[in-house]
Amino acid sequence: MNAIKNKLLLPLLLLLLLLQLPLFSQTMRWIPAPDGSGKCPNQAGGKEQTLSYALEYTPGVSGVLTSYTTGFLVSCTSAGSAVVKNQSRVMISKSREISGCNTMGAVLMNSSGNSGDAVHNRIEAGVPVILHQICLSIPAGESVTVQEDVVTDLTTSIDLGNGLVTTEFPTFETTTIGKPKYDQGKPMRLLDFKGVPAGDFISQLDWSTSKVVNTTHFVIERSTDGNIFAPIGTMEVGEKSDHIKSYQFFDKQALAGDNYYRLMQINSDDKNEYSPVRIVRFSPLTFSVSYTPNPANDYLQVNIQSPTGIKSIRLVDASGHIVMDEKDNNKNFNVRLNVKNLTPGIYTLVVETENDKYADKVVIAH
Structure with missing residues (x-):
């Protein structure tokens, strides 16, 4: 009878386990810490001398997260190790850093936690949760890379209920975290x-x-x-x-x-x-013409202002012949006419624009 029960129970357990297999990809990544993740040293009061990043975990199954273990290699800066804080946000923190700046140019950072419970650590497949927070002190203009330590690996332990427990191995892509210079990438002000x-x-x-x-x-x-x-x-x-x-x-x-x-x-x-x-x-220009001297001896200075272009400036003798003709398309025109070779007498100064015409008598006397 017991053998029959065992034969019936085994497929049932296998079915339950099959139903709990991951339906979503399991991932971890470091992201800028969201609000409420806690302040980093020297970050309060707007003095953001350190950068706050959070470890985001997306599980493939639902259950209670009881622990997580991670290992990362964080490259060093010109000042040495960039890690100034390394703490779990959801469990008892089991974290440490081993500096290898003088040997391999990186810090081994274990960011881990345990003693998760059903009250605080229930997770849902495909829904990201924040597990950990780090604070990095990076000199302006420098950056660090964070990559997975293949020896430590990344693992999570999840209680599925009904006495079933599973371990996930999340994937991770190498991340670069930088702190630009205060003027880097910014245009002039x-x-x-x-x-x-x-x-x-x-x-x-x-x-x-x-x-x-x-x-x-x-x-x-x-x-x-x-x-x-x-x-x-x-x-x-x-x-x-x-x-x-x-x-x-x-x-x-x-x-x-x-x-x-x-x-x-x-x-x-x-x-x-x-x-x-x-x-x-x-202010809009008004059409005006002035000239000097009158009578003129050697020259005649003509000053013209017009809201439109000037077509011509002419001197016409008493018989109606044009003896001098100047053209310009400027709106402001000052010209000195040489009249010393003209026969003394009375002439007519004629100024034409696109919209206006001016005529007045000028005496040439030598």
């Missing part, structure tokens, strides 16, 4: 940006930056409505510098009304940034 009129329809743009890191140049952009911008010039950054640098750009073709300016900061990592927008305003 724009300290200020100003725009002011610097003459008739000339905008002066000035800006300054802090330490130059990976910014290559600036693109100066202008808009008439504050929405659609177009490039009007570039400014190279020049050599890298630890000091404040100042830049200046003149837009000599500013428009009447509001001119909107912004800087596009071109960075070597393709993460470009924009400055705030600055406005330089010019």
Whole structure:
């Protein structure tokens, strides 16, 4: 009778064990410690001189995690061992470090824990849990690699219930943890940006930056409505510098009304940034003509201001013949006409623009 019971019980136990086989991959990895994982030394009050990382474990089965054993090789920094804290977050910690910085350039770090119970250590297949926390002191600009120690291996012990226990062997990929320099990978900081009129329809743009890191140049952009911008010039950054640098750009073709300016900061990592927008305003031009002297002897100085381009400046004699003709498309035009070879008499000064025409009498007297 007992033999029959044993024959019936054995397949049942095998079936139960089969049902508990992992349905998910078993993994471990070091990740930046989430909030609530505990502070690292010198980390309180915003002084993040050490980096906090947590060991995340994703089980393949459900049950009660009773213990875990891990071994990692952590490369050394220029200051030696980077490990300053190595503690279990969920069990009695069984951790230690053996420094081999002077021999193999790495620290053997055992990050382990035991005495897990059903109240605090119940796990679910496929759901990550945090097991351990380490704090690493890494000099700025350096990094460490964390790889599995194949001798110690990575194992977890799980109580499946019904008297069944299983051991998992999580996979692990080598991790690199670094601490960049305070300015590494960051563009220069724009300290200020100003725009002011610097003459008739000339905008002066000035800006300054802090330490130059990976910014290559600036693109100066202008808009008439504050929405659609177009490039009007570039400014190279020049050599890298630890000091404040100042830049200046003149837009000599500013428009009447509001001119909107912004800087596009071109960075070597393709993460470009924009400055705030600055406005330089010019009142619309009105058409006006002035000239001197009158009567003129050797020359006639003509000053013209126009909201549109100037088509021609002419001197016409009393019989209607054009004796002098100057052309220019500028909106501001100052010209000195040589009249010393003209016959003395009364002439008409005629100025034409795209929209306006001016005429007045000028006396030439030698």
